[in-house]
Amino acid sequence: MRYVPLTPSPSPNFNDRAGDAAPSVLVLHYTDLPDAETSRQWMCDPEKKVSAHYLVDLDGSVIQLVDEDKRAWHAGQSYWRGMTDLNTHSIGIEIQNTGHSLGYVPFPDLQIGGVIALIRDILSRQSIPARNIVAHSDIAPARKQDPGHLFPWATLAAAGIGLWPQEKVSGLMTPQAFMAGLAHIGYDPGLPPEVLVPAFQRHFEPEAFDDDETSGMVTPRTIARLAGLIGLIDAT
Numbered sequence: 001m002r003y004v005p006l007t008p009s010p011s012p013n014f015n016d017r018a019g020d021a022a023p024s025v026l027v028l029h030y031t032d033l034p035d036a037e038t039s040r041q042w043m044c045d046p047e048k049k050v051s052a053h054y055l056v057d058l059d060g061s062v063i064q065l066v067d068e069d070k071r072a073w074h075a076g077q078s079y080w081r082g083m084t085d086l087n088t089h090s091i092g093i094e095i096q097n098t099g100h101s102l103g104y105v106p107f108p109d110l111q112i113g114g115v116i117a118l119i120r121d122i123l124s125r126q127s128i129p130a131r132n133i134v135a136h137s138d139i140a141p142a143r144k145q146d147p148g149h150l151f152p153w154a155t156l157a158a159a160g161i162g163l164w165p166q167e168k169v170s171g172l173m174t175p176q177a178f179m180a181g182l183a184h185i186g187y188d189p190g191l192p193p194e195v196l197v198p199a200f201q202r203h204f205e206p207e208a209f210d211d212d213e214t215s216g217m218v219t220p221r222t223i224a225r226l227a228g229l230i231g232l233i234d235a236t
């Protein structure tokens with residue numbers, strides 16, 4: 001896999017992390033804009049008040065917008081494992097994709113290669129556990145669906161980045177136990193199943209968005225993935 005040197009394009013949209021917290025979460029996004037240059041300009045416009053630390057173009061090239069020790073503005077109102085204000089606790093990566101508003105398309109292999117190289121580079125500097133490599137839709141599930149079900153989380157996990165569950169057949173799981181499992185992973189326990197189930201599936205059961213559309217439905221496969229993920233987390 002080729003390593004892509006970073007191109008700097010400083011954004012004014014950042015401030016200090018509260019209490020100078022070290023980042024412990026990595027948040028992945030899609031841009032939802034027509035092309036990477038538009039995305040770059042958007043995140044460098046002081047009036048937009050948004051940014052991320054990095055932007056990955058379709059060809060895998062990477063632009064750095066904000067220093068990792070600063071607080072970029074990408075997460076908004078958010079929750080993960082008891083943390084709120086994820087901007088303070090995370091590094092944000094925007095991945096160029098036209099998104100659900102302009103035509104959601106698969107992420108090219110070249111681009112995913114760039115994402116993997118970038119994350120390996122970040123993880124060589126920062127102490128970020130695998131279970132804290134998350135989607136924007138994991139930490140703000142009522143508002144966000146990016147980077148969405150086409151993002152290849154299993155490919156990243158095969159490259160040693162983040163978690164991907166083996167299915168674990170665990171028999172019956174009550175709705176209460178299912179929701180407790182989601183909270184154990186890190187999802188906001190104050191949100192209802194109709195918000196959290198599709199969020200879990202966007203990351204860990206993307207097949208639920210295939211043609212037979214079971215998104216939002218807890219099937220035996222959903223339960224097996226959740227049980228597998230909990231087993232993985234509890235083993236680490």
Ligand SMILES: [Zn+2]
Nearest residue numbers: 029030136146
């Ligand atoms: Zn996002």
